[in-house]
Amino acid sequence: MDGYRKELAKVKNELKDVGEQIQQLLEHQDQLERRKHELEALFRQNSSKSAQEDKQWDRSDFPWSKELEDKMKSVFKIQTLRPMQLQTMNVTLSNKDCMLIMPTGGGKSLCFHLPALLSKGVTLVVSPLVALMEDQIMALLKFNVAAEMLNASTNKDTIKRVQEEMVSHNAPLKLLYVTPEKLAKSKRFMAKLEKMYQLGRFSRLVIDEVHCCSQWGHDFRPDYKFLGIMKRQFPQVPILCLTATATSKVLEDVKKILNIPNCYVFKASFNRPNLYYEVREKSGVQTEAMDEIYKLIQNQFPNQSGIVYCFSKKEADDVTTELTRRGIKVGCYHADLMAVERSRVHQAWLADKIHVVVATVAFGMGIDKPDVRFVIHNSLSKSMENLYQESGRAGRDDKKSHCILFYRLQDVFKQSSMVFTEQTGLENLYGIVAYCIDANRCRRSVIASHFGEVWDKAHCNGMCDHCDPAKQKSTQNKDVTKYCQDVLTVLDHAKRLDQRLTAIKVLESWMQKGPVNMRVKGVEAPSSNILTLERILAYMLIQGYIKEDFHFTPYSTISYLVPGPKAKLLSMGLENVTMDFFSCSNQTNGASPAASSSIHLEPKVKKSLPTTSALNPLKPKLVIINNERSAFSDMKFADSTVANYNGNKDNHSLTNGEGDHSTQKGGIIISDKRTGKKLKKRKQAIVYSDESDIDDMDFGANILTTKPNRAKKALQDKSYPSNSTQDTTTNADAIFLDSDSDFG
Numbered sequence: 077m078d079g080y081r082k083e084l085a086k087v088k089n090e091l092k093d094v095g096e097q098i099q100q101l102l103e104h105q106d107q108l109e110r111r112k113h114e115l116e117a118l119f120r121q122n123s124s125k126s127a128q129e130d131k132q133w134d135r136s137d138f139p140w141s142k143e144l145e146d147k148m149k150s151v152f153k154i155q156t157l158r159p160m161q162l163q164t165m166n167v168t169l170s171n172k173d174c175m176l177i178m179p180t181g182g183g184k185s186l187c188f189h190l191p192a193l194l195s196k197g198v199t200l201v202v203s204p205l206v207a208l209m210e211d212q213i214m215a216l217l218k219f220n221v222a223a224e225m226l227n228a229s230t231n232k233d234t235i236k237r238v239q240e241e242m243v244s245h246n247a248p249l250k251l252l253y254v255t256p257e258k259l260a261k262s263k264r265f266m267a268k269l270e271k272m273y274q275l276g277r278f279s280r281l282v283i284d285e286v287h288c289c290s291q292w293g294h295d296f297r298p299d300y301k302f303l304g305i306m307k308r309q310f311p312q313v314p315i316l317c318l319t320a321t322a323t324s325k326v327l328e329d330v331k332k333i334l335n336i337p338n339c340y341v342f343k344a345s346f347n348r349p350n351l352y353y354e355v356r357e358k359s360g361v362q363t364e365a366m367d368e369i370y371k372l373i374q375n376q377f378p379n380q381s382g383i384v385y386c387f388s389k390k391e392a393d394d395v396t397t398e399l400t401r402r403g404i405k406v407g408c409y410h411a412d413l414m415a416v417e418r419s420r421v422h423q424a425w426l427a428d429k430i431h432v433v434v435a436t437v438a439f440g441m442g443i444d445k446p447d448v449r450f451v452i453h454n455s456l457s458k459s460m461e462n463l464y465q466e467s468g469r470a471g472r473d474d475k476k477s478h479c480i481l482f483y484r485l486q487d488v489f490k491q492s493s494m495v496f497t498e499q500t501g502l503e504n505l506y507g508i509v510a511y512c513i514d515a516n517r518c519r520r521s522v523i524a525s526h527f528g529e530v531w532d533k534a535h536c537n538g539m540c541d542h543c544d545p546a547k548q549k550s551t552q553n554k555d556v557t558k559y560c561q562d563v564l565t566v567l568d569h570a571k572r573l574d575q576r577l578t579a580i581k582v583l584e585s586w587m588q589k590g591p592v593n594m595r596v597k598g599v600e601a602p603s604s605n606i607l608t609l610e611r612i613l614a615y616m617l618i619q620g621y622i623k624e625d626f627h628f629t630p631y632s633t634i635s636y637l638v639p640g641p642k643a644k645l646l647s648m649g650l651e652n653v654t655m656d657f658f659s660c661s662n663q664t665n666g667a668s669p670a671a672s673s674s675i676h677l678e679p680k681v682k683k684s685l686p687t688t689s690a691l692n693p694l695k696p697k698l699v700i701i702n703n704e705r706s707a708f709s710d711m712k713f714a715d716s717t718v719a720n721y722n723g724n725k726d727n728h729s730l731t732n733g734e735g736d737h738s739t740q741k742g743g744i745i746i747s748d749k750r751t752g753k754k755l756k757k758r759k760q761a762i763v764y765s766d767e768s769d770i771d772d773m774d775f776g777a778n779i780l781t782t783k784p785n786r787a788k789k790a791l792q793d794k795s796y797p798s799n800s801t802q803d804t805t806t807n808a809d810a811i812f813l814d815s816d817s818d819f820g
């Protein structure tokens with residue numbers, strides 16, 4: 077026996093060592109990964125080869141340089157080129173393959189419009205959306221540039237005419253737009269292209285939104301894969317690829333798919349200095365969430381142009397109804413609406429007849445309104461690329477504009493059950509979740525590292541909620557290991573009972589709410605607000621301590637939470653989890669999820685202060701306020717007696733609920749405001765607090781407890797009609813308020 081015991085102790089020790097080593101290695105791996113990204117970016121930006129190449133293509137002494145400048149000014153009325161435009165045009169005019177990554181609105185179109193005018197023959201442009209082509213053709217026709225398009229709904233006469241122009245030396249046609257489907261599915265059209273090529277009239281192939289080729293990208297389109305044969309069929313035709321967003325992984329994939337391994341890659345900076353990035357917490361109550369968006373638009377952007385992006389068509393319909401009811405001129409745009417209605421909304425918005433378009437991502441590519449002052453995300457986007465591209469529709473006129481994302485944990489699962497079948501769907505989604513719950517990193521630096529760029533926080537210029545001096549707040553790194561272990565215990569308990577838990581159910585069990593059999597002995601209800609708990613859960617998810625397990629019903633896909641690959645390390649106590657929290661919570665409205673999830677010295681978690689309106693439903697007979705630390709001390713409780721407790725048991729003041737004070741020496745004397753009578757000794761009073769220093773105070777109550785769950789139990793024992801903490805609070809005879817009180 078002794079031998080076993082010794083060996084067991086030895087094995088446990090070794091396991092502990094191994095765990096610590098694993099943790100160190102994991103941390104080291106994280107650091108190396110980060111450094112690798114930075115070095116790759118630095119390498120790309122500074123390597124002598126790429127610097128030389130940039131210089132080489134920046135020249136103005138090419139045979140076409142003079143004509144290029146003339147046409148730029150005379151046809152497109154543009155005086156100077158933006159960064160990377162000249163390089164790109166010089167490469168493609170040299171008949172070399174090129175890839176340009178430039179942010180939305182950066183001016184990619186000019187990079188093939190202008191070369192098209194300087195080249196003999198026709199530039200073929202593959203573009204994913206008919207609406208996008210229509211917009212471009214309209215703009216080109218205004219500049220008297222001959223452009224056409226072919227798609228599934230083009231009539232026979234037009235097809236015939238265009239196909240004749242493709243192969244006619246005298247035809248004025250300069251740009252021909254087609255959908256990838258047209259290329260992939262029309263053999264006749266491919267035959268015409270062959271002919272055009274043999275006649276030397278196929279001057280260039282432009283592939284817009286080229287990231288659609290790659291399954292690693294955020295908008296994979298299977299028909300884009302077909303473009304892989306173009307280099308083989310037309311080896312002399314230079315390919316120009318354009319996209320606003322592509323990670324290095326996507327770039328490499330695209331090069332492979334299109335057979336252009338040696339193409340030149342130009343990358344304009346992702347940074348849009350005039351865009352202010354912000355994440356705000358979204359209320360769990362639909363009407364409150366709508367009120368907040370309404371107030372935001374009304375107060376900050378009155379009569380200004382903006383877009384509100386929604387997760388689904390139904391959400392877009394609902395938000396449209398809600399905002400219209402509140403008096404904002406909005407139009408709705410999504411794929412289920414008739415084309416005429418979509419076009420009506422788009423045109424009315426362009427003409428400023430309506431200010432806001434509430435839309436799904438269907439309202440996107442090709443939106444070129446210069447004065448969009450705000451883009452609000454009512455729900456989480458599915459990736460950083462999506463967020464960047466969608467919010468990038470703001471501020472094309474280079475004036476300050478706002479990109480505000482409303483975040484709530486429940487939106488993660490709406491998205492995850494849609495994207496989990498995509499190759500990197502969950503990875504991309506968790507990337508944007510990390511962006512949302514980050515407490516202090518510059519938003520731009522998170523975006524930059526996502527796109528593999530080096531970013532110096534100082535360059536943000538206060539243009540994100542974390543760098544804005546007006547929103548200054550300090551953060552503290554706190555240990556949340558115990559919380560994370562408790563979550564895993566809840567999951568283990570459910571597993572033993574053969575139950576599956578969604579995130580909401582996990583939170584419920586963790587907070588000792590919901591079905592009694594799901595609550596776990598030894599797991600104490602955390603004294604923190606729901607937002608903090610959601611944030612910890614989200615962090616566990618993106619770090620791999622928990623993971624999602626998807627199940628199908630005939631109507632939907634449900635995401636359950638189960639222990640993740642790193643769970644073991646945590647439950648064995650071999651890994652510590654720390655998170656950043658704001659050290660003071662002086663923000664209420666508009667705070668980011670991180671901001672409102674401030675945390676005390678563990679294990680206690682602090683929450684944002686509820687507003688007066690949040691407390692209005694509470695009408696207990698007695699309200700005891702911690703005067704020293706509470707922001708509630710100025711609040712009025714019309715139907716309650718208010719006792720101001722200042723941490724000194726012997727000196728308290730009482731008010732009549734309307735703010736008239738009378739100081740009482742020698743302990744609290746509680747009287748009922750309505751009758752003026754002293755509350756009877758042993759009157760029931762439930763006190764919610766974690767403050768241990770009230771433990772031994774005599775409130776004349778026969779129930780005094782310091783934990784909400786114990787209070788609740790006490791209430792249940794006394795047969796109070798309540799099923800939730802909120803109800804018990806409402807029904808309590810007395811509540812204790814300090815800055816940590818929890819109304820979750």
Ligand SMILES: Nc1ncnc2c1ncn2[C@H]1C[C@H](O)[C@@H](COP(=O)(O)OP(=O)(O)OP(=O)(O)O)O1
Pocket residue numbers: 154155156157158161178179180181182183184185186320441442443444472
């Ligand atoms: N050098 C320039 N100087 C002034 N304006 C320019 C210049 N180049 C382009 N523009 C204008 C034309 C458009 O109104 C606007 C956006 O250009 P555009 O080519 O549509 O952007 P883009 O194609 O990169 O955006 P998206 O990714 O949304 O398609 O900028």
